[in-house]
Amino acid sequence: MATPVFSNRPKVCTKQLSLDETLTLPKFNAFIEGNPDTNTGNNFANACGDPNLGTTFYKNVVNQLIRCAGENIDINFVRDLFPIDSAPTKMVDTKRWYNHYMCDTNMNIYFAAGSTATTASGTFVAQILKQFHGGSGQYTLPASGYSLWDKDAMIEYRVISVDSTTPYAHKVTLQPTDETVIGSVKVNVPYLVTPARQVGGCSCKEITNSLSTIGYSQEVRPLRVRRDWEICIDILRGYLDKIQYAVIYDLQGNPMDSFDVYEAQQARLGVQMALNIAAFWGTPTTNPALIDNLDNTKIDEFYPGFYGLMPSLRYGGAVVYGFNPSEGFDMENDGEPLFLWQDSQKRTHKFLIMHGLAWKFGTNNRANKLVARTDVGSNIWEAYRRMGTLSNETYEQAMVKFGVKKYEYESFELDTKLIGAFSDARYAGSSYWSNIGICAPKHGVKQNGRDINPVEFYQTGKNGWTGDYFEAYVDQRYTAEMCEKLSGYSAESMAMATHCPELWIILEPKIAA
Amino acid sequence: MAAKEKVPTIFIELVDKKGSGFILDGTEGTRYEVELNCPSVYFVPSESFRYKDKVEDGKTTRVLERIRFQMNNPELSVEAQDKAGWKPQPRQDKIMILNGSATFAREGANVGTYDYILQNIEFNASNPDILSNARPIYKVVDLNKLQEEKNEGELMAHEARSFVYSLQEKKAGVWIYQTERIDALCELFNVYAELPSSKVEALAGIATRMPDMFLNKVVKFEQTITTLVAHALQLNVIKFEGNTATYIGKNKIIKNLGAGKMAEDEKVEILATYLRTKDGYEAKQELEAEVSAAKEKKADS
Numbered sequence: 116m117a118t119p120v121f122s123n124r125p126k127v128c129t130k131q132l133s134l135d136e137t138l139t140l141p142k143f144n145a146f147i148e149g150n151p152d153t154n155t156g157n158n159f160a161n162a163c164g165d166p167n168l169g170t171t172f173y174k175n176v177v178n179q180l181i182r183c184a185g186e187n188i189d190i191n192f193v194r195d196l197f198p199i200d201s202a203p204t205k206m207v208d209t210k211r212w213y214n215h216y217m218c219d220t221n222m223n224i225y226f227a228a229g230s231t232a233t234t235a236s237g238t239f240v241a242q243i244l245k246q247f248h249g250g251s252g253q254y255t256l257p258a259s260g261y262s263l264w265d266k267d268a269m270i271e272y273r274v275i276s277v278d279s280t281t282p283y284a285h286k287v288t289l290q291p292t293d294e295t296v297i298g299s300v301k302v303n304v305p306y307l308v309t310p311a312r313q314v315g316g317c318s319c320k321e322i323t324n325s326l327s328t329i330g331y332s333q334e335v336r337p338l339r340v341r342r343d344w345e346i347c348i349d350i351l352r353g354y355l356d357k358i359q360y361a362v363i364y365d366l367q368g369n370p371m372d373s374f375d376v377y378e379a380q381q382a383r384l385g386v387q388m389a390l391n392i393a394a395f396w397g398t399p400t401t402n403p404a405l406i407d408n409l410d411n412t413k414i415d416e417f418y419p420g421f422y423g424l425m426p427s428l429r430y431g432g433a434v435v436y437g438f439n440p441s442e443g444f445d446m447e448n449d450g451e452p453l454f455l456w457q458d459s460q461k462r463t464h465k466f467l468i469m470h471g472l473a474w475k476f477g478t479n480n481r482a483n484k485l486v487a488r489t490d491v492g493s494n495i496w497e498a499y500r501r502m503g504t505l506s507n508e509t510y511e512q513a514m515v516k517f518g519v520k521k522y523e524y525e526s527f528e529l530d531t532k533l534i535g536a537f538s539d540a541r542y543a544g545s546s547y548w549s550n551i552g553i554c555a556p557k558h559g560v561k562q563n564g565r566d567i568n569p570v571e572f573y574q575t576g577k578n579g580w581t582g583d584y585f586e587a588y589v590d591q592r593y594t595a596e597m598c599e600k601l602s603g604y605s606a607e608s609m610a611m612a613t614h615c616p617e618l619w620i621i622l623e624p625k626i627a628a
Numbered sequence: 629m630a631a632k633e634k635v636p637t638i639f640i641e642l643v644d645k646k647g648s649g650f651i652l653d654g655t656e657g658t659r660y661e662v663e664l665n666c667p668s669v670y671f672v673p674s675e676s677f678r679y680k681d682k683v684e685d686g687k688t689t690r691v692l693e694r695i696r697f698q699m700n701n702p703e704l705s706v707e708a709q710d711k712a713g714w715k716p717q718p719r720q721d722k723i724m725i726l727n728g729s730a731t732f733a734r735e736g737a738n739v740g741t742y743d744y745i746l747q748n749i750e751f752n753a754s755n756p757d758i759l760s761n762a763r764p765i766y767k768v769v770d771l772n773k774l775q776e777e778k779n780e781g782e783l784m785a786h787e788a789r790s791f792v793y794s795l796q797e798k799k800a801g802v803w804i805y806q807t808e809r810i811d812a813l814c815e816l817f818n819v820y821a822e823l824p825s826s827k828v829e830a831l832a833g834i835a836t837r838m839p840d841m842f843l844n845k846v847v848k849f850e851q852t853i854t855t856l857v858a859h860a861l862q863l864n865v866i867k868f869e870g871n872t873a874t875y876i877g878k879n880k881i882i883k884n885l886g887a888g889k890m891a892e893d894e895k896v897e898i899l900a901t902y903l904r905t906k907d908g909y910e911a912k913q914e915l916e917a918e919v920s921a922a923k924e925k926k927a928d929s
Contacts, residue, residue: 246727249653252660283660302731331650331664403818416818422649431648432668437765439673448718456669617668625673
């Protein structure tokens with residue numbers, strides 16, 4: 116099957132076989148001398164010590180019985196996680212842009228250290244934790260006259276003053292409104308601020324500047340990836356010796372007969388692998404030693420890259436839930452605490468869990484064990500029957516849902532999607548990734564009040580010039596040097612952003628040591 | 629009445645913290661830059677292991693013991709909990725680390741939490757007995773040491789910034805910049821800015837964020853070229869004729885160093901500064917080659 120040398124769409128082949136390996140290695144020489152008529156040291160039969168092997172191999176070769184086998188490596192898995200249909204690539208006309216986030220508005224503050232008043236109704240000072248400052252550290256939620264509430268104890272404090280001398284270390288002077296209370300605030304406890312003053316019947320203005328929102332911005336920069344290839348034309352003029360069969364195969368195991376396509380395909384494959392893994396784990400290049408505008412082997416200042424999915428989530432504020440993978444993720448023991456947390460933050464409660472196979476096995480296992488734990492004797496399916504009743508389904512239907520596709524409990528909905536690449540140890544997969552579950556929010560990521568995709572891919576472009584996938588092919592016979600060579604390259608730019616990481620959940624396997 | 633003993637308190641921090649690119653608005657590029665660098669909440673698994681001493685036939689051995697955190701329960705041993713009939717309450721028995729750090733005091737309902745956090749050998753990176761294959765979640769931080777390190781970092785940042793600001797000087801109300809040196813440093817740190825003032829600001833930014841790396845690199849960079857010039861003089865590769873640096877072996881001027889009377893070390897420094905710049909790049913390469921050849925010649929003889 117001949118495949119066009121030039122293509123504007125990436126095509127990949129996974130067969131690990133280079134031209135050099137094919138034509139020059141002794142191993143291959145043994146193959147092509149599989150005919151017992153030849154009699155050199157490389158004779159296949161001689162090499163293996165079995166005179167029949169050579170003949171058999173030769174016949175097999177002639178009859179094209181060699182096949183590629185096995186599951187293809189899912190090179191493109193990250194970009195497939197968020198298909199183009201649901202997350203179309205956005206075109207931007209700059210190489211540097213910012214996304215601004217205010218996904219998690221919170222009217223509470225935390226203090227850096229506990230503080231207690233010395234007397235009932237007396238004032239005391241407490242320092243606000245660094246993260247609860249905004250506007251270059253100049254502002255915080257409390258302002259003079261506002262109320263600060265100890266929610267659980269139902270104690271109100273008046274904010275007497277805010278000392279904003281030191282950015283990110285504002286000190287608030289508080290006084291309880293109840294004369295019998297000895298004021299006290301603690302660490303790790305949220306205190307609610309109500310941003311209005313209590314005043315008398317004939318009040319005058321008292322303008323105060325306070326922070327209304329604390330937002331974050333993430334800079335997005337593109338990444339550009341390229342791979343070149345070159346072959347000598349002579350190898351296309353006829354195969355060496357007895358090679359009369361295909362030695363390379365496409366993704367489906369079909370033989371192909373164009374060496375140049377193979378080289379070009381390797382280039383395409385390399386580009387896609389680099390982009391996908393960068394989109395999964397990558398972080399921008401910040402090491403100055405690797406940035407040089409004049410060095411072809413390094414990146415330039417305009418394409419340092421972006422934070423991939425996992426670093427954005429893990430270090431950008433996602434919820435991470437450590438669980439024991441040997442027991443499996445348990446919808447009751449593990450799920451419900453998470454649901455309660457989500458509810459306390461009024462965060463997303465509908466997720467798509469992208470997971471590896473081991474995660475699914477573990478979860479199903481725990482789900483099935485739930486039945487035994489309910490200890491209902493002969494009515495062993497009762498737990499599922501109850502669930503079926505809740506969701507107006509027969510218990511058999513609930514069973515199917517529970518084990519395979521979907522989990523629904525109260526207002527929480529979890530859809531699951533198996534990602535084969537997470538368990539593909541030949542590529543990005545491992546035991547850790549096979550056991551992981553990444554919960555993408557199905558709603559809650561909003562722009563101007565409208566839900567948007569939680570992950571967006573970007574492309575830089577202006578006036579028709581873009582960083583979209585590009586492939587070039589050059590016949591060097593027509594260039595100034597007139598070499599009998601073909602060469603080409605594949606290149607593509609890409610950028611991505613993972614929006615509102617705090618709305619995502621990572622179900623992280625804590626593999627027993 | 630005896631004074632109340634101070635309650636043991638630990639401060640823990642997630643081990644795995646890295647940049648995410650999410651910067652608190654208004655802080656980017658300032659010395660107060662706040663970047664999200666960890667999960668907003670991390671749920672620590674509530675079962676783990678610890679070591680305990682087991683006495684058998686008069687011999688004491690250390691064995692692993694399964695432990696389980698239960699809210700409000702100071703007893704951690706799974707065996708003891710099961711024996712006493714204390715069932716886990718999965719919804720409650722969770723330890724959450726909010727925004728990457730938490731403080732636990734060993735008092736009241738938190739005795740179990742404190743002990744579990746400190747004693748487990750799977751998740752506590754600071755536990756000397758941590759299992760070799762463990763993937764720890766948090767470490768116990770000595771706040772005093774942390775503050776000392778912070779102070780040291782501040783001091784270093786101060787030194788690095790002082791160095792950057794020494795590249796400019798205000799004379800008669802006008803700022804004078806050591807442009808060649810500034811440009812060379814911009815080249816070194818891949819800083820791109822139009823105005824000398826912007827270049828100084830950008831360099832000061834790097835000096836603030838990574839003072840350690842900045843100082844190391846600057847010292848090394850400046851010393852290397854200065855050494856090259858000194859070496860060239862020593863090997864009679866170059867000489868100063870008045871204020872002009874020239875090659876001895878070939879009739880070629882490297883650089884006119886300026887006007888006025890200059891000391892020898894001043895000339896060395898001016899030439900080195902020139903060689904560090906983009907304009908002096910070719911001259912630097914040539915000088916390196918000449919010095920290298922002179923060294924070989926000397927070794928042969």
